[in-house]
Amino acid sequence: MGYSSGMLRYMVTVYNKKEETAKFGGTTEYEKVACVHADVTWKKGQKALNEGALDAQDTVLIRMRWNTVVNRYSRLECEGVTYQIQSLHADRMANTMQITATEIITK
Numbered sequence: 001m002g003y004s005s006g007m008l009r010y011m012v013t014v015y016n017k018k019e020e021t022a023k024f025g026g027t028t029e030y031e032k033v034a035c036v037h038a039d040v041t042w043k044k045g046q047k048a049l050n051e052g053a054l055d056a057q058d059t060v061l062i063r064m065r066w067n068t069v070v071n072r073y074s075r076l077e078c079e080g081v082t083y084q085i086q087s088l089h090a091d092r093m094a095n096t097m098q099i100t101a102t103e104i105i106t107k
Contacts (some may be wrong), residue, residue: 008037012062015075015082018042030075038064040078059086062099076101 015030041061060083062076070076070090076083076099083101090097 007039008064010038010040011035011106012038012064013077014069016069016071017073029058032088034067034069036064036067036069038062038078058103060101060103062097064097064099066090066095066097068076070097070099075104080105 012035013032014036018029018031018032019092023052027064043059043061070088072085072088074085076085082104085101088097088098
């Protein structure tokens with residue numbers, strides 16, 4: 001069944017880890033591997049509302065067609081904001097992926 005193209009209004013850039021060439025104590029590097037169409041729903045401040053947290057990050061729900069590019073360790077970028085995947089449910093038979101991700105705060 002999958003998602004119709006009318007529902008997938010956003011372009012999401014997928015970044016995956018580069019091959020393990022980092023030395024001990026080095027940082028993980030990511031490389032751009034694809035851009036995919038997706039539907040993105042923002043749940044701004046949900047953590048703050050639930051927990052009264054002052055350091056709340058934005059949480060998003062991202063839905064896209066099933067693919068082999070996105071994995072649990074991918075980083076996703078949408079509209080200039082980078083997200084870390086918290087949960088990923090992929091259903092190849094239904095041609096869907098549903099991802100819950102939180103914003104990565106960089107200072």
